[in-house]
Amino acid sequence: MTGPPHPRRPATLASLAAELGVSRTTVSNAYNRPDQLSAPLRERVLEAARRLGYPGPDPVARSLRTRRAGAVGLLLTEALSYAFRDPGATGFLEGLALACEKAGTGLLLVPVSPEHSDVDAVYKAGVDGFVVYSVSEDDPHFRAVLQRPVPTVVCDQPAAVEGVDRVGVDDRAGTLALGRHLVELGHRRIGVLCMRLGSRRHDGPADLARQEGGSYSVQRERLAGLREAFTEAGVDWSSVPVIERFEHTAEAGADGAAALLEAHPRITALVCTSDILALGALGEARERGLRVPEDLSVAGFDGVPEADRVGLTTVRQPFREKGREAGRLLLERGDRNISEQVTLPTELVTGTTTRALRQSGEFFSGW
Known part of the structure; x- marks a missing residue:
């Protein structure tokens, strides 16, 4: 009586490179730097990856190497459902998401209760920067954000925080x-x-x-x-x-x-x-x-x-435009070290x- 077939071990970057007879750098570039390969070579790598079951580079390992998470954190001091039921928050979220799409980056919601001071979610968030959506001046989660060595943009409030970009209305x-x-x-x-x-x-x-x-x-x-x-x-x-x-x-x-x-x-x-x-x-x-x-x-x-x-x-007030502007300020900051204050019109x-x-x-x- 024969036993069950041995499960096939998942392909790795190294085994895929050996299968194709190319370097591991070539396989990595197919995912991370596609401009470094010709279109036919990249397609050959990706087709072999699909055939062999290679899922692509480990995003966690990649973030450790590059020290970038590939995501923007949106700090929302409300229940998570607030972002999807409050029309102002929804409009802002749409604008921010559009800015993230344009930049090819992800968006991570970091909802926390305004009545609780636990800031672990802020410290644990794997993000490259924060957009803070309308929090109080004494909010402990906002103070935790400022302790992170990443750029921060505030929408609406608190205002006039040194070194922090802000977008809002008058x-x-x-x-x-x-x-x-x-x-x-x-x-x-x-x-x-x-x-x-x-x-x-x-x-x-x-x-x-x-x-x-x-x-x-x-x-x-x-x-x-x-x-x-x-x-x-x-x-x-x-x-x-x-x-x-x-x-x-x-x-x-x-x-x-x-x-x-x-x-x-x-x-x-x-x-x-x-x-x-x-x-x-x-x-x-x-x-x-x-x-x-x-x-x-x-x-x-x-x-x-x-x-x-x-x-x-x-x-x-222009909620969606506020979201777009907040995303722009964060994602296009570059080496700018002077904070910007953007005031949008009301009607x-x-x-x-x-x-x-x-x-x-x-x-x-x-x-």
Whole structure:
């Protein structure tokens, strides 16, 4: 009785070179430096590799030799699913992926929780550089990134980090334009629903000290733009209710809008510092039987596709272009040792969710 046939040993670079009667360098060049071989010779090497079951050079061994991982790390201080369900993050990810495709490099997502300080994922990531997507100034994962001897690009926040490239928009100018638009429509009694201001969970009112001292600079700037616009119109900003929500979801927007409308039923406009929160607020307004914009004007920030679909008044920003620029800054850095700051334009989009106050009783006459 004969036993099972002996399994064939997988081909190696050396055995493939011996089979073809060429040097091991020739086989390696077929994969790593194809410009060094003629097209017929490279095809002969690759065909023999397929026939003999040679999988190609070991990428781990190659990275050890070249000291390059062939991938960009995207640090995202959210659950992994956030990158695929949040439309702003999705647009940014698409732009970054396009830049990586153009450069022929990979993209590694490094998701970490904003509520946990474990930085092992950052230290273990095999990448040639990091793109950091919108984290707080005191984020421990960002500090871990800066300890790695690789180039880093920040998208949005934190801002003004020495030696680090950044791409973002002028958030303050965007909300300043939005606030002035609402002022021109006659609104003085407003409420504000904002994204998280700090890395520790807080769901509730945000006083002026918290607004100005938050560790998320984008939210600080967006609130500052609104404060400037309404202060110009004679509104005491300390009297403007600001509600903060830690989660960036439509459900959080609805919950925050409910809290704000319960405490301040006389507001004529609700400004949200993101479209996702604003979409939730629109749903809450409908649940309460409020007509938008007849009973309540609602505005957001970002310009995500769903906001366009429902006609939300918002400030549109170019997410995909931010991703492209972040990739360009990282992948085309070369020997540049001076950091670059790229500020992309925003656009005020006047939709159907805001309107002018036409009846005399609607105009501001105090809280």
